[in-house]
Amino acid sequence: MAGTSLANAALSMFGGRPHGQHMNKSTNNQSSFQMPLHYPRYQKKDYENMPEWKLDRLLSEYGLPVSGDVDQKRKFAMGAFLWPSQEG
Known part of the structure; x- marks a missing residue:
């Protein structure tokens, strides 16, 4: 279960978006950066x-x-x- 809570914490840190789907606030565009x-x-x-x-x-x-x-x-x-x- 520790892995699940860690994943949830990571999602909340990045706005709950799926891996690699971060919003660029200045242009409202999605970037394709993925942290390994x-x-x-x-x-x-x-x-x-x-x-x-x-x-x-x-x-x-x-x-x-x-x-x-x-x-x-x-x-x-x-x-x-x-x-x-x-x-x-």
Whole structure:
């Protein structure tokens, strides 16, 4: 039941709209931003070996830029998702 009350609290925080259906108050338009449910749990070696398509998907899920070559994407993903203690 704790998960249900947490979900209800989250819905009330965002005006009770379904996931990804937030209203823009200034224009009354809906945005398509969706907050992913989980923080990525990859380690540095996972990012270093991750294929480009998977990096693209991961970055786009979090609304982050998907431009540049594969090395730039890897560095960006590691900078965005790894804690300093995981980077070493």
